[in-house]
Amino acid sequence: MKTRAWAWWAASWRATRAARKLLLPRNPGKGRWNRTRRPYGPGCRPRARVSKKKVAQGATLVYLDEVGFSLKGVLRRTWAQRGKTPVVRLPASWQKLSTIGAITSNGQFLQRTQTGAVKTGDVLAFLNHLLKHVTGELVVLDNAAIHRAKAVSAFVEAQDRLSLVYLPPYSPEFNPIEKVWAYVKRNVLGNFCARTTKELRTRLRAGWQRIRYIQLPQRLMAATSI
Structure with a gap:
């Protein structure tokens, strides 16, 4: 006992x-x-000034990013009987799901999960999704190379409510949504063995609900300043 x-x-x-x-x-x-509280490094001061000015005018900051989840699973430490090593059996499959998501400065969390990689058309669809569910002017902060495509730039320029600010490359520490992905991989998918992408999607759906239930986006934004 x-x-x-x-x-x-x-x-x-x-x-x-x-x-x-x-x-x-x-x-x-x-x-x-x-x-x-420093989400920006020294090289990002111009971006910080732009964002501060927009926020002062009532704009909403949107931290955008993509992440992939495969059937290979995420191994974590666990408890086991002494002398018996736990074994996690996984299917030999390279199938995966991709999620494009965002958290806003007021604590909203939005995501879209799909099979395969996120392409330019999916980025445009998600930006439309943001414009539909987040009111007012939006300042999207991002550092993914795919989001620099000409089609994305043209779309942003055509939207009065939308502006895009690129974070420095290879700097996930500047984007708080990276901690959402880390939480999901560690606490939702840790030692979980999905046999199919359908099982993986079901597990992720529960994970997104948990993210909102524990108010992780709000807590992350409360610990972040511009």
Whole structure:
């Protein structure tokens, strides 16, 4: 009985610690977690000025990104009986689902999940989705190369309510939605063995509901400043 109680306490403590790590950015210089609120680096000051001006005028910031989920699964540490190594069996398949999603400065979370890779047409469809579900002027912050396509630029220029600001390449720490993807991979898909993309989609659907239920986007934005 004591062993079970200890296991439950340890699991709860680890979950709390993981949530703190997710919300607090890491200072690589000091090697510890801190509460510095800097979503932009020194090279992003022009972008920060543009965003601050737009927000002061009532615009909504939208952090946009894409992520892929495959049937290969996400392995995590787990509890097991001493001397017996847990085995996770996965299908030999390269099938995957792709999600394009966004969180807004007021805590909204929007996503679209599909089979295969996200293409230019899917990006345009999602931007239309944003314009439909988020009111007012939107400033989309993004760093995906595919979103620099001519069709995307032309679409943005044709929209009075929409402007696009590119974040520096290879800088996921500037985009808080990356922490949403990390949460899903660790806490929703960890050690989950989907046999088909249908099973994976069902699991992700539950994950998106959990994201909204625990108000993760709102908590992330509360820990982020422009």
